[in-house]
Amino acid sequence: GENVEQHPSTLSVQEGDSAVIKCTYSDSASNYFPWYKQELGKRPQLIIDIRSNVGEKKDQRIAVTLNKTAKHFSLHITETQPEDSAVYFCAASVGGGNKLTFGTGTQLKVEL
Amino acid sequence: GAVVSQHPSWVICKSGTSVKIECRSLDFQATTMFWYRQFPKQSLMLMATSNEGSKATYEQGVEKDKFLINHASLTLSTLTVTSAHPEDSSFYICSASGTGTTVSDEQFFGPGTRLTVL
Numbered sequence: 206g207e208n209v210e211q212h213p214s215t216l217s218v219q220e221g222d223s224a225v226i227k228c229t230y231s232d233s234a235s236n237y238f239p240w241y242k243q244e245l246g247k248r249p250q251l252i253i254d255i256r257s258n259v260g261e262k263k264d265q266r267i268a269v270t271l272n273k274t275a276k277h278f279s280l281h282i283t284e285t286q287p288e289d290s291a292v293y294f295c296a297a298s299v300g301g302g303n304k305l306t307f308g309t310g311t312q313l314k315v316e317l
Numbered sequence: 318g319a320v321v322s323q324h325p326s327w328v329i330c331k332s333g334t335s336v337k338i339e340c341r342s343l344d345f346q347a348t349t350m351f352w353y354r355q356f357p358k359q360s361l362m363l364m365a366t367s368n369e370g371s372k373a374t375y376e377q378g379v380e381k382d383k384f385l386i387n388h389a390s391l392t393l394s395t396l397t398v399t400s401a402h403p404e405d406s407s408f409y410i411c412s413a414s415g416t417g418t419t420v421s422d423e424q425f426f427g428p429g430t431r432l433t434v435l
Contacts, residue, residue: 239423239424246408246429247428247429248410248426248429249361249410249426251423254423294360294361303349304351304363304366305351305361305363305424307361307362308360310359310360
């Protein structure tokens with residue numbers, strides 16, 4: 206089955222800096238890669254996703270890149286703000302409506 | 318649109334009792350629902366996938382007789398934790414995908430249910 210690895214497990218940045226979180230996956234059939242933000246005790250919230258027919262996608266301060274050959278994808282957050290502090294999870298699935306395999310999570314802390 | 322609710326939001330029960338958690342899609346038809354379990358400071362682990370009207374598919378290591386899943390309609394799935402024990406204490410989250418949403422293949426998550434077994 207699919208295996209998703211995520212790094213780093215914790216990331217501390219200064220407000221205004223950029224943050225990058227990286228994930229690798231094992232199943233070459235995976236073609237849908239969402240990123241979720243989860244605050245303590247709450248549901249995961251989709252912040253951006255990318256499909257395998259696209260190499261990069263951007264939404265304001267958030268971008269995701271995908272390298273299918275190397276089987277890795279990354280989340281980039283620019284101009285970080287304190288409210289970006291949360292746990293971020295990457296995930297992969299074969300088709301978006303199918304089961305997701307989650308990465309281990311990254312605790313992002315944005316310091317003033 | 319694409320709202321998923323869960324009930325209850327938290328529950329405390331005694332060891333040996335059973336607990337039922339409901340997951341509802343409020344404004345779309347959930348052809349597929351997923352149940353996840355999340356222990357503190359850990360990732361979401363998929364427990365099972367259920368399709369409306371058919372038996373759930375359980376992930377390896379998840380006891381189907383302990384975690385009973387029913388997906389009887391396109392808007393409701395239930396997870397029953399039978400004979401709960403303290404090690405079953407966790408955050409249980411459902412998600413749903415299906416027709417009638419803006420992006421049909423996206424999964425929409427419920428708010429989660431915090432289960433504490435004494």
